Each structure stands twice: as structure tokens, then as C-alpha cells.
Amino acid sequence: MSRKPLPQHITFQALLRDLRNLHITLFHPDDEDRQAIQQQLLRIGCQTQTFWPPRPSLPATTDFLLVAVHPDIVLPNWIELQQTKRPTIIAIITYESPTMLESMLELEVDALLPTPIRSFGLLSTLVHARQINLQRQRLQRQIHRLxxxxxxxxxxxxxxxxxxxxxxxxxxxxxxxxxxxxxxxxxxxxxxxxxxxxxxxxxxx
The missing domain is CATH 1.10.10.10 (Winged helix-like DNA-binding domain superfamily/Winged helix DNA-binding domain)
Known part of the structure; x- marks a missing residue:
């Protein structure tokens, strides 16, 4: 069953309700940060699939992608591989470097989540990234119509x-x-x- 599109002017409550209906794919090594992310996603009520290392293609149901960016891991260009829609993307980073920044630019991420993961901050990052992604989709539709x-x-x-x-x-x-x-x-x-x-x-x- 397809979800109803969100209104053009999106409230925080609407974004929060939308999050609980989204399918999240998490690419992250099995460590304390991953456990902290999974626990917070569970409390929010998100439907989450977790993998490591990153898969060459995303699960068909992916609405939201959280991916740990590592300098020794080459990430696929999921944007080009996605045939149906572009998921909202959050990059999880442990430090900044030219290589990692280049990877994030190539991924066209909607938000960044620094580690170590704290007990707060993930929800606001999810909401903010979702809002940016929806705005991007609206602009792309407008460009297409023009x-x-x-x-x-x-x-x-x-x-x-x-x-x-x-x-x-x-x-x-x-x-x-x-x-x-x-x-x-x-x-x-x-x-x-x-x-x-x-x-x-x-x-x-």
C-alpha cells in the first residue's frame, strides 16, 4: 500500500509520523555505535534492516539509507543504481578527511551523523534529512515540468x-x-x- 505524499509545507509532527512508516537500511559495522543507532531507531518505531559490509544494491523497500563512511570501503553509487526513487541518505562519519568528504559528495548525502553516537540527536538528524530530501524531490519535479x-x-x-x-x-x-x-x-x-x-x-x- 503506497503512502500518501506529504503536503508541501511539512510540519515536524507530519515528518515524525512519516518516519515511522519508512523502511530504513543501515550499513554499519557491528559495534557500539551500531547498537546505539538500532536502539534509537527501535524507540522511534522505524522499520530497519542492518548489513555490513555495504551491499552493491539497496533493498527494494529502502526509503532511508544510513551508511558508515570508511576510507577503506568503496561505496557503490546507489543513486545511479536506484531505478525507482532516491532514498534519503545520512552519512555516519568518525572523522573528516578529503577522501571521506569526496565520498559524501559522490553520495549526495542529505545529512551527516558524527560518532560516537549520543543518546540524542539521531531523531532530529532523521527529520532534517527527510525534509531536505523531500524538498529536493519537489525541486526535481518542478525542473522536470519546466x-x-x-x-x-x-x-x-x-x-x-x-x-x-x-x-x-x-x-x-x-x-x-x-x-x-x-x-x-x-x-x-x-x-x-x-x-x-x-x-x-x-x-x-
Whole structure:
């Protein structure tokens, strides 16, 4: 059963409720820090799977990824490997170094969790990282919509010029012809334009 999307303006309570429905994958060596993280996740009510060393692919249900970054462990590029969605990512670090910072940049992490793990701080890190990830997703959707809109405008312009050249019409008449076709077929002008350009490309082959 899919979860309902969170509203655009997310409250702390909404984020907290959302956390309890998420599937968390934890990649961390079996030590005191891992035990502390697991205990806190259990108290929060998160559904957690724990592994070490990191697996080349994430479990299909992963919504949240907590991963210990070690200089001697090469981490897979899970962002490229994820086919469906990008999980929220928190990097767990023991110290700072150029190599570790580079790994975190490649991972595109949403937040950092320093060790040793304390009795508080994990919940606020989870909430903050989740909020950043949701904002990132909204921006990506907006960018995608703008890209589609821009491509549609380009297709309409190309289709108008093609009609003007082939039928000897001016720009206004060519656009009106596109609009009439869109109304008759009950599709958008952008779709009509794309179909015309596709047909032209096929006929040229």
C-alpha cells in the first residue's frame, strides 16, 4: 500500500509520523555505535534492516539509507543504481578527511551523523534529512515540468515553421491550424506539434 505524499509545507509532527512508516537500511559495522543507532531507531518505531559490509544494491523497500563512511570501503553509487526513487541518505562519519568528504559528495548525502553516537540527536538528524530530501524531490519535479514545457514550446515553434513553409501560411494561421487539430483530436497543441515533427522525420527516412 503506497503512502500518501506529504503536503508541501511539512510540519515536524507530519515528518515524525512519516518516519515511522519508512523502511530504513543501515550499513554499519557491528559495534557500539551500531547498537546505539538500532536502539534509537527501535524507540522511534522505524522499520530497519542492518548489513555490513555495504551491499552493491539497496533493498527494494529502502526509503532511508544510513551508511558508515570508511576510507577503506568503496561505496557503490546507489543513486545511479536506484531505478525507482532516491532514498534519503545520512552519512555516519568518525572523522573528516578529503577522501571521506569526496565520498559524501559522490553520495549526495542529505545529512551527516558524527560518532560516537549520543543518546540524542539521531531523531532530529532523521527529520532534517527527510525534509531536505523531500524538498529536493519537489525541486526535481518542478525542473522536470519546466523541461517538458520548454520542449513543448520548441516543438510548437518548429511545427509552426514547418506548416508555414509547406502551406504558405503566416505564423498566426499556422498556429490556428495547430490549435484546430488539437481541439479535434482532444490533445494538447504540444502533442500535435510533436506528432507532426515525428511524422516529418519518418517521411525523410
Amino acid at each position: 523541461d517538458l514545457k520548454l520542449q513543448g514550446a520548441k516543438d510548437v515553434l518548429k511545427a509552426k515553421h514547418l506548416i508555414m513553409k509547406s502551406r504558405g501560411l503566416n505564423e498566426e494561421q499556422a498556429y490556428e491550424l495547430l490549435r484546430e487539430q488539437a481541439m479535434q483530436q482532444r490533445i494538447s497543441i504540444e502533442t500535435v506539434s510533436k506528432n507532426i515533427l515525428t511524422a516529418q522525420a519518418v517521411l525523410k527516412l
